[in-house]
Structure formats: structure tokens, C-alpha cells
Amino acid sequence: MRSTTGSGASHWVVDGAVTVSEDTLGAMATASSASTVSTTAGPVRGVSDEGVLAFRGIPFARAGRFEAPLPPQPWEDVFDASTFGPIAPQTPGAQFVAADLPQSEDCLSLNVWTTATGGSPSGRPVLVWIHGGGFTSGSTASPLYDGAALARRGDVVIVSVNYRLGALGFLGHPDLAGPDGLCSNWGLLDNIAALRWVAANIGGFGGDADNVTIFGESAGGGLVALLCASPLASGLFHKAIVQSGAPAAIPLESAARVASDLVAAAGVADVAALRELPLDALLTAQASVIAAAGGRLAVVPVIDGLVLPEAPLAALAGGAAAGVPMLIGTNVDEWKLWAPGDPHSRDLDDDGLRKRIERVLPGHSADVAEVYRDARAARGEPTTPNELWYGVESDRIFRVPAVRVAEAQSGVAPVWMYLFGWRSPAMGGWLGACHGLEIAFVFGNQGRGVLAFFTGEGADADGLSARMADAWLAFARTGSPSTDDLPWPAFDPAARHTMVFDAKCQVEDAPREAERAFVDGLVPTGALSG
Numbered sequence: 281m282r283s284t285t286g287s288g289a290s291h292w293v294v295d296g297a298v299t300v301s302e303d304t305l306g307a308m309a310t311a312s313s314a315s316t317v318s319t320t321a322g323p324v325r326g327v328s329d330e331g332v333l334a335f336r337g338i339p340f341a342r343a344g345r346f347e348a349p350l351p352p353q354p355w356e357d358v359f360d361a362s363t364f365g366p367i368a369p370q371t372p373g374a375q376f377v378a379a380d381l382p383q384s385e386d387c388l389s390l391n392v393w394t395t396a397t398g399g400s401p402s403g404r405p406v407l408v409w410i411h412g413g414g415f416t417s418g419s420t421a422s423p424l425y426d427g428a429a430l431a432r433r434g435d436v437v438i439v440s441v442n443y444r445l446g447a448l449g450f451l452g453h454p455d456l457a458g459p460d461g462l463c464s465n466w467g468l469l470d471n472i473a474a475l476r477w478v479a480a481n482i483g484g485f486g487g488d489a490d491n492v493t494i495f496g497e498s499a500g501g502g503l504v505a506l507l508c509a510s511p512l513a514s515g516l517f518h519k520a521i522v523q524s525g526a527p528a529a530i531p532l533e534s535a536a537r538v539a540s541d542l543v544a545a546a547g548v549a550d551v552a553a554l555r556e557l558p559l560d561a562l563l564t565a566q567a568s569v570i571a572a573a574g575g576r577l578a579v580v581p582v583i584d585g586l587v588l589p590e591a592p593l594a595a596l597a598g599g600a601a602a603g604v605p606m607l608i609g610t611n612v613d614e615w616k617l618w619a620p621g622d623p624h625s626r627d628l629d630d631d632g633l634r635k636r637i638e639r640v641l642p643g644h645s646a647d648v649a650e651v652y653r654d655a656r657a658a659r660g661e662p663t664t665p666n667e668l669w670y671g672v673e674s675d676r677i678f679r680v681p682a683v684r685v686a687e688a689q690s691g692v693a694p695v696w697m698y699l700f701g702w703r704s705p706a707m708g709g710w711l712g713a714c715h716g717l718e719i720a721f722v723f724g725n726q727g728r729g730v731l732a733f734f735t736g737e738g739a740d741a742d743g744l745s746a747r748m749a750d751a752w753l754a755f756a757r758t759g760s761p762s763t764d765d766l767p768w769p770a771f772d773p774a775a776r777h778t779m780v781f782d783a784k785c786q787v788e789d790a791p792r793e794a795e796r797a798f799v800d801g802l803v804p805t806g807a808l809s810g
Contacts, residue, residue, distance in 0.1 A: 317397050317484040320477075322355035326392070327362045330428045335392040335485070337365030340477040343388050343444055345555050346456045346466065349473040352388075365389030367419035368445040369559055371567050381421055385448060385559065390474055391420055393427035393438040394485045403488025405756040408478060408517070409440040410471055412498025412525070412716070415580050416446040416570070423731060424716070429724030434753035437487035439478060443470035447542060447554070447566050452535030452582035455551045464535055464582035468510065471503060475516035493519040493756040495607075497719055501525020505685055506581055508601035509592040519759055520601065521752065522608040523722075524715055526681030527592035528580045535582040541569045596688040605759040606689045607752070609698030609778075610682050612792075613712030615673035620707070625666050633665035637672060641802050648672060648798065655794040670712075675792075675799045678715070683796065687773045696761050697771040699791055701782040702744055705736045718781070721745040722752055740783045747785050 315326045315333055326335035338361050341349035366384035394404070409425060411418045420440040427438030443449060444467045452464025462469070479489045494517045496504045504520050505527035507513040530538075539551050546557055546565035554562065570578050583591060590598075619625050624632070630649075637645035652668045661667070679699075686695045700718040704711040711717075720726040720735045726745045727737030735741060751761035751768065762768040766785055769777045776790040790796075 315397070316358060319481045319484065321352045322357075322359055324359040324361045329393065330432065332393050332395050332428050332431045333397060333485075334428060335361040335394075336363055337361055337389045337391065339365070339388060340390050340441075341388040341470065341473040343386050343448075343466075343470070345385060345448065346451065347458065348460060348462050348466070348469050349388055364391065364419070364421040365442060367421065368442060369448060369563060370413075370417045370445055371563055381419065385444075387442050387444065388470055388473070389442050390477065391427070391440045392482075392485050393431040394487065395431055395435050396486050397484060398486055403483065403491065404486050405434070405436045405753075406478060406482050406487040406489070406492045407436060407438050407752075407756050408475065408492060408494045409438065410443070410494065410496030410500035410503050411440065412496065412500040413445065414577060415450055415467070415499045415528075416566070418445070418499075423729060424719045424725060425723065426725055427723065430722070430749060430753070433724055433749055434756070436753060436756060437482060437485055439474075439482070439487075441471055441474040443467045443474070447562060447579050450579045450581055451539055451542065451554070452532055452584060453539040453551045454532070454536065456539075461586055462584075464532065464584045465587040468503060468506060468581055468587055469512075471507060472510070472513050472516065475507075475513065479516060490518070491756070492517045493521060495521035495523065495752070496525060497523035497716060498525050499528075502528050503581070505596070506588060506592055508604060508606070508689070509590075509595035510587055511589065511600070512587055514600075518604065519755060520604055520606045521755065522606065522682065522685065523718060524610050524614060524678050524682070526678065527596075527685060528577060529583050529588055529592055530580055531583050532585070535584075538569065538578055541572070541578075542566065545569050545572075593684060593688050596685065597691060599692045601689065602692040604689075604693050605755070606686070606693060606695045607698070607755050607761055608682050608686050608689075608695065609700060610674070610678045611700040611713045611715060611718055613670055613674055613703075614678040614715040615670045616710070616712045617715035619666075619670065619710070625669060628665040628669060630665055633669055636669055640673070640676060641799070644802055648802075651798045652795055655792070671795060672799065675795055676803060679792075679796055680800045680803055683776075683800070686771050690771055690773060694759070695771045696755070696768055696779070697777070698779040698781055699788075701780055702736075702741075704734055706734050718748070721748045721781075724749050744781060744783065744785070748781055751779075 317324055324335055324338055326333045339352040366382045366387050368387040369383045411420055420442050425440050431438045449467030454463055457463035482489050494504050501522040502525035504522050508520050542565050545568040634645045637648050641648055652671050653663045656663050686697050689695050701713045703709055703713055704717050720731050721744055724745055726735040726741050747766050750763050754763050755761040768779050771777055778788055778791050780788050
């Protein structure tokens with residue numbers, strides 16, 4: 281932190297990120313004395329957290345099973361917002377979930393980190409985080425998502441949202457429709473309700489309701505893209521960041537078949553009976569349906585005609601989020617996160633690779649393997665069968681969908697694309713630049729506590745985090761992630777300008793294009809929204 285002067289007033293540069301006035305620094309220093317904020321439901325009291333104020337577990341809505349969220353029950357006494365709220369019901373073993381937190385169907389709470397409460401002449405940019413977890417797991421309580429460091433670095437307001445998961449969040453069937461016509465997408469509606477809460481209340485936390493950026497990773501990134509495609513979310517945010525997430529959504533007919541499978545697994549008469557099924561029995565039936573699907577995403581958002589009127593890519597290309605700048609990207613080795621749970625992938629031979637590729641890209645196994653082997657060899661990268669398999673799945677499931685979203689949105693708004701290449705030191709480096717690794721670097725939590733084994737630590741890690749965080753903050757503040765330290769041209773489908781984040785960060789045109797282009801030609805567009 282260093283002092284500067286300008287316009288007759290003293291300012292300070294915090295962590296090299298932004299210029300902060302003495303008034304803001306004073307508010308940060310006395311945060312604990314200004315920790316009560318009025319909301320539309322009642323007053324809340326936060327706690328001081330490393331120089332910022334943290335408000336955790338604020339109810340933003342009430343959840344009824346298979347119903348749209350309702351406004352929270354108002355309260356008169358000051359709400360203690362010092363701890364996270366209950367998390368969405370989910371089966372044990374979910375990644376990055378605090379095991380000691382209670383679960384509840386009424387799980388709709390959010391968390392706010394801010395450098396100072398109250399308004400300022402312009403307010404602070406607001407970033408609303410939507411967590412991942414395959415639509416069935418996760419919560420905002422993960423240490424990956426702690427917003428204190430990012431709020432402090434950028435003098436911004438960070439919000440993170442708990443939403444309903446699994447069948448409770450995304451089951452869809454016409455028989456679930458109520459008077460409002462809604463029959464699915466409960467978790468997506470939760471996020472829309474949270475954005476409405478932000479619009480009504482964030483000014484009291486020092487945020488600017490007219491400068492809201494939504495960002496998320498994995499399923500959370502997919503939900504960001506779906507919010508861009510939904511007319512019900514229009515106008516509730518102004519910029520969007522999609523990290524390693526595709527806008528997965530299935531037709532209502534497909535969702536109805538999943539609901540029928542759930543009815544059979546639960547042993548009840550019909551879909552309506554699921555409303556009264558005990559929670560444990562519902563989760564058990566849900567796990568059975570997911571297992572029968574081979575572990576693939578089974579309960580996902582639905583193209584229902586209301587929340588999502590049409591296929592997401594078509595909606596984006598048609599201008600559903602016209603004028604909304606987008607930052608989007610993926611990690612080089614996304615699929616390696618699941619490799620420890622797939623022990624046979626480690627000793628995969630050529631025949632095993634062929635069978636696996638044939639299963640996901642039928643009729644093209646030999647050609648796919650050849651393209652990946654040649655491209656990786658030209659870059660001096662390993663070409664063992666397991667490395668080829670991880671590359672294929674990383675591109676098929678994550679990178680190709682992300683580029684297609686970028687192409688669709690770039691016709692109606694500016695888009696910036698990234699590729700994250702920093703390798704995790706975990707498991708002797710075997711995880712590579714796996715799924716979810718970039719999150720801690722964006723939030724400034726790399727190398728902290730239990731995360732150090734996953735992210736690594738030291739000067740290079742800290743430098744990468746600073747560049748990424750500053751790019752995300754610049755995007756939230758101005759609509760462009762380009763900074764003086766890291767100029768970043770916008771994406772266009774022809775040149776495919778892409779910022780590669782690693783120990784050295786640089787813009788490359790169409791990186792790893794041979795593999796991406798080949799797989800893109802094999803995967804039907806509909807498969808990425810189904």
C-alpha cells in the first residue's frame with residue numbers, strides 16, 4: 281500500500297489494484313463499527329473480516345418444494361449475519377462442501393463482502409458469484425469462494441448465492457406446473473430472486489445496483505450463461521463471466537422422462553407424490569437416477585418455454601443478452617479433476633483409448649486420436665493414451681461449448697476469451713490445469729490454508745492471481761478486462777484472440793486450434809444444450 285495525491289486529496293493504491301480514497305480506507309478501518317445494514321426484510325449485522333465487512337447467511341427468499349421462490353419472512357430484530365446459512369440438500373461427498381453445515385430445503389441465503397457500507401456518489405461495482413457442483417452439490421461456504429480478498433483488492437462488493445440443487449432445484453415435468461405456469465428451473469429462479477434482492481438492497485452495502493456482474497464456474501458458469509438467455513433475468517445484471525461452464529439445458533420432454541425415472545426410483549405413484557416424499561428418500565432416489573445415467577448430468581435446467589423459452593445458444597445468438605459484455609474461458613486440463621475417480625484412465629492403452637473415444641464420438645476414434653497426438657507432439661506435450669483422453673474430454677465437454685457461447689454472444693456484445701494453463705502441484709502435478717483450479721486465483725485465495733496443496737503458492741502464484749483478479753475487476757468496473765499490465769483484445773470468431781493465463785500471461789490467436797476445431801466439427805450443436 282502506498283500514498284499518492286491528486287485533486288488535493290490523498291489516495292492509496294491497495295495491492296497495486298485500484299486507487300482508494302482516504303474516506304474508503306477510514307471506513308475499512310472502522311468496519312466493525314458500521315456493521316448493521318437495513319434490508320427490505322429487516323436489519324442485518326455483519327462482522328469484520330480481514331479489513332472488509334462480511335455478512336453471511338442473509339435470507340433472500342423462501343423455498344417451497346417445486347415452487348418458485350417467495351419473498352423472505354420479514355424480521356424485526358437485527359439478524360446475526362456472522363455465519364453461513366444452511367446449504368442445499370445433497371448427498372455426502374460433494375467437493376468443497378463443509379461437512380458440518382446443516383442442510384435444509386429452505387436454503388436460500390446469500391453472503392456479502394464489502395469494504396464499507398452505505399452509498400457513495402457512484403457506488404461500488406457488484407460481483408455476484410454462482411457456485412458450481414454439477415447442479416447437484418456445492419455451497420457458498422467453500423474456502424475457494426471467500427470474497428474478502430477480492431472485495432478488498434478491488435474496492436468492490438462481492439455477493440455469493442446458495443440455490444436449490446438436484447431434483448429440488450431442476451426437476452421438470454408438466455404436472456408440476458402451478459397457477460404461474462412454472463414447472464421447472466427452481467434453482468435458476470432462485471438466482472433470479474437473488475439478483476432482485478441485489479437490485480433492491482445492495483446500495484445499503486455500498487454497491488451500485490446499476491453495475492452488477494454475474495460470474496460463476498462449472499454449473500455456476502452454465503447458470504450465468506442461462507441467465508443471459510432467460511427473459512426473466514433481463515436487466516438484473518450488466519456483465520457476465522462464464523468460467524468452465526456450458527449452458528446445459530434439456531427439452532421439457534427429456535426432463536419429464538427424468539422425472540418419471542425419479543418416480544420409479546422413489547417407488548411413488550406419480551410426480552405429484554414427490555412433493556410429499558421425505559427428503560432422505562428423495563435424495564436416495566436422485567442418487568439412483570444419477571447412477572443409472574452413468575454419473576452423467578441427469579437433473580439439469582430445462583427449456584420450459586417460460587424461464588428458458590428456447591435453446592440457450594439460439595437465444596444468445598438471437599440477442600437475448602444484447603449489449604451485455606461477456607468474459608468466458610476454460611482450463612487446459614479440465615477433465616483431470618475427475619481422473620483420480622477413474623483409476624483405469626491412468627494405465628489406459630491405445631485400445632482402451634479407442635473404445636473410450638468411440639463411446640463419446642462414435643465413428644471417429646482413430647482420427648480424433650491422431651489429431652490430438654500430432655498436435656500435442658508438435659507442442660512437446662505428452663502423448664500417452666491417458667493424456668489424449670483427458671484432452672479430448674476437456675475440449676468436448678468444456679472448451680468447444682465455451683467457444684460456441686463466445687461466438688453466439690460476440691454477435692450482440694463484446695466478448696473476451698481466456699485459457700487457463702497453470703498446473704496444480706497436487707498429486708505430483710498430475711492434475712495439471714484441472715477443472716476449478718482457476719477459482720482461487722480469481723478470488724485471491726490461492727496458497728491460503730488448505731487450498732495451498734491444490735493451487736500452489738509463492739511469487740509466481742501470487743503474480744498470476746494479481747493479474748487475473750485485476751482483469752476480472754477491470755471487467756466488472758468498465759466492461760473490459762484489459763489492464764495496463766495485461767492488454768487484452770476482444771474475441772472475434774475469425775482471429776479467436778485468447779488470453780492464456782499461466783506463470784507467463786499472453787494473448788494467443790486460436791491456441792490449441794487443431795484439437796478444438798476437429799472436435800467442434802464432430803459434436804452436434806444440440807448436444808451442447810442437451
